[in-house]
Amino acid sequence: MVSRRNNGGAADDGSTRARLMDVAIELFRKHSVAATSLQMISDELGFTKSAIYHHFRTRDDLLGAIIEPLIERVAELTEHAASQRTPRSRADRMLTGYAALAVANRDLFPVFSGDPAVVDFLRARPEWAAIVRRQIDLLAGADPGPRGQVKAAIVMAGIAGAVGLPFDGLDDDALRAELIAGGRRMLGLRAGRTLS
Amino acid sequence: MVSRRNNGGAADDGSTRARLMDVAIELFRKHSVAATSLQMISDELGFTKSAIYHHFRTRDDLLGAIIEPLIERVAELTEHAASQRTPRSRADRMLTGYAALAVANRDLFPVFSGDPAVVDFLRARPEWAAIVRRQIDLLAGADPGPRGQVKAAIVMAGIAGAVGLPFDGLDDDALRAELIAGGRRMLGLRAGRTLS
Structure with missing residues (x-):
């Protein structure tokens, strides 16, 4: 959190x-x-x-105070992911970090990933928008080009939307594991082989 | 459209x-x-x-007039998907129909899948909310239980979010094909085998 x-x-x-x-x-x-x-x-x-x-x-001051710690975490995650050796391990590290962050912030992710005011807010701060874009590029990295971008977009929007829903019988740890497993399938990553 | x-x-x-x-x-x-x-x-x-x-x-009259034709299309899609023979072919038919509908309504899906007023609007109309739930159940059908529900949620929110983004070099047909391919991977469906 x-x-x-x-x-x-x-x-x-x-x-x-x-x-x-x-x-x-x-x-x-x-x-x-x-x-x-x-x-x-x-x-x-x-x-x-x-x-x-x-x-x-x-309200933008307040919005910024809420978003800033999240963006800082994402910046740390992208830094860490980018330091991995292969595109696949970079994508996998980005995915596991993003899923963990989304599950730890189930109140924030669903609204913030789609709210038009948040989109505008990030657009007005190029350095924050660049961090979000880098995250997508790292996720798509195992499959460059528009195909990989589409998969990365589904994974990011899908995880952000899913954590906002209740799932009977799944605690946060189990949900995170399911999100990672689903994201790996989507991105063509295999568990175990990709963790460097 | x-x-x-x-x-x-x-x-x-x-x-x-x-x-x-x-x-x-x-x-x-x-x-x-x-x-x-x-x-x-x-x-x-x-x-x-x-x-x-x-x-x-x-505004709710106006919102209803915008949402109603979409809900009617989803109702037709669920009807058609539910008439397939196996859980996998039902999930596959639901996925292909949902992806086509999302791509044909790239202006609507991203905002409508996450907007709190739309969520409230659907909640207040149990028969419409039931259609949306049925769609999730059909998508999850090849893998019942919370795991399938998580995968279905990622696919639905992911497709709705992705169609709102521009992808260089992908026209609508190519985007739809990528969304379906990604959704099949996520849901564990294979192209060809699942179309009955």
Whole structure:
């Protein structure tokens, strides 16, 4: 789980900030980012608007604070995956890291992978958008060209969408294993042979 | 492509209605459904609000008019798939139909598969939600249990997300073929053997 607990200053400030972010994610899931105002978030918590402004001046500030730790994790993952020896082992490392991150953030991935405000937000930050693109390229790496890109897109959107659904009798560990197994089938990777 | 051209009464009415729906889809993609008002749709077209009210009294009326033909196509597809002889051929027929529908509606699928307002809309219409669930069950049919459900969820969300992206050098036919090939790999179906 990407921590939202230790981004603030003093302890109280940090926990208020974390509560604001948790409520924001809940409302983003429920209404979409664009239909959620800072006012709605303060109302939900019984805060005054000035209390929320103390932490986030705009909804984009708040959105950025939620997305940034995820993007940092993805950047670490791509770095680590890119250091593997073969295209297949790079793709496999990217897949296992992405599936683990998605399962650890089942609240965030489904809404954030499709929400138009998030797409716009990333587009406006070329260095973050580049990290997302690198992730796709690494996933597609075992099969370059448009075919590999399509497979990588199915795997990324598919995993992000799937973690938002409940599956009877599958805990997070089992779900992650299924996502990895499915992703490997899709990308033409075999377990065991590809881990370098 | 699901037609939005012949749902109205007289010819003029039908074409105004179709334009309203096209602009609505564009704004839904750009802002999410919840952040798009009937006012924004009339503004975009230079219509008065009463002109839009003549066709749709609420945003849900408009959303329903957009979703209904898709749901009807999915209902036909599930019917047809369910009539196949084996679980594998049922899953394969569902997959090929779903991929074709997604590629024919590249504007609609990415936003509609993840938008919270669409999820709520379907939840409030049990007979439509049942059609969507039946589709998942048919896709998962070759591998019942939670494992098959996860694979079906990856395929559905993955295809819906992928058709929203541009792929250099892949036209719609080639994209559909790649989506079907990827879906078959994921679901453990083999081309040729599974078509009854």
